[in-house]
Amino acid sequence: MHRSHLTGVFVGSQAIADGFITPRQLRERSYRRLVQGVYADPALEFDHRLRCTGVALVLPPGTAIGGHSAAAWHGAPFAAPHDPVTVVRPPDVEWKGPRGVRVHRTTLAAGDVEQRDGVPVTSSLRTAWDLASIEPRGTAVAALDAMVRAGSLTREALTSMAGLGSGRWGVTRVREAVPLVDPRAESAPGSRVRVALVSDGLAPVPQYEVRSAGSFVARVDLAFPEARLAVEYDGAHHFVENQIRADDARLRRLEAAGWRVIRLSATDLRDLDAVVARVRAALAGMSR
Template sequence: MLTRHQLYGPRFQRVFPDIFLPASAPLDLFTRSRAAYLLVRDQGGALVGYSAAQLLDADFAPANAQAEVAAPRFMYRPRGLRTCGDRIEAADLVQAHNCRVTTPVRTAWDLARRVPLVEAVVAVDALARRAGFEPTDLLDYRAKHPGARGCRRLDRIVALADPRAESPPETRLRVGLVLEGLPTPETQYEILDEFGFLLAKADLAYPPARLAIEYDGRIHLERWRWERDRERDTRLAGYGWETLRFGHNDLRAIHQTASKVRGLLARRAPRPS
């Protein structure tokens, strides 16, 4: 239906060998992962790591993440594809979006053992929240696979994990504060009025100091959301709560962010009467 000249022309883009997309199609990780699956489908391969997480509808991969597959060791590895030769048992595989992918627990296990600490906690939080497993399930999985590379760090990762986090930046902020020496804040803390009615739910909170912490993504820059956030902050201030709002740049400067939180905690700490 297409000539080679047409396929390599401006109407299409090459993703991997013999796999093409329309030139206008967005080439995000989800699409690249499905394309990568076509390379290993007939050999019994599967999507793993960030690709598996993406197809399990847990979106937390870095912007530059490569598609990842478990494939035969003799497979040609094209540019832009990460491959692993680990043997994946049938019990560790599920179907997602018509592709074989590792289960949520196995995906969290794979990522937690190799990515940086904060991103490992992000992976566990996101997958555990999406799939409904407990972070401690990773320790049970480790007991069945003793001696696996990187498995010793799971104790710390599980201790830092909290699936109640509703977004990866929220996890990054929480873990960043803890690694800077601050107490672990409450996650998704419900602030109630004197009658027990819900005033707000804070991303993070230090209830004794009545300090709420919010991570503001891009949507919070829209005028309607900005006005609603300020209205909520004013309402909470009437009940003695102070709200700190942080964004992407504050995550990159986590030391300064933690210093600001530390200073407010010291000033707002309950004093003995």
């Protein structure tokens, strides 16, 4: 007997075989397809973790959700809903995965995988390694910043991991990323901008409190205190009317305290070299 509506996440062919739904109902109802053959109740919030949950239903034994996808369980939910789901598999498991899944072949040691919400996910430390070795540096550091801030990792554990990884695949990239981790960062875009600036030899201070005559003025994303230069990232919520007024008032307070502010948006993040050049030009202007 068929149910009127399936809830949760399910494999379509299995639900049909078990008599929970007919092929016609699967086609005609508004179930959300997560990846090929896997569906979800449309009432569920559609985010990257939901897609990972769907992929987990078709994973072969010995594999796990990893990297940028696993980071969502460790305090860094930055992967977008439609970003590829990262899966790690040992060399003896042959599996390419459906479209929308990125499979990384690697060795998985005992303790590298744990169950989270019924999903096999790499541990926080293993996730950190894969992030640093697979992802672009800015993306990796942003996730590691958040994981340390969330308490899933410590900087000491990351440093130890990098030091013990000699001869391991990706160790050079890991050792380049780990020193850049700073849990003071409070947003992924802010981390990416900081990494670009630091990689170019600059030294911005994250989440700096600007004070004037002993009074608090504002806390800025990135600061060059000696130059009184702030770099701020304006996310989508900054373009809501009430927030625009609050941001304008905050900017006036910073300017009255003698600070200049470079404001960045999502468009600016597409060309971080240009952002670095803009910051360098502002700093050079102060030195003349």
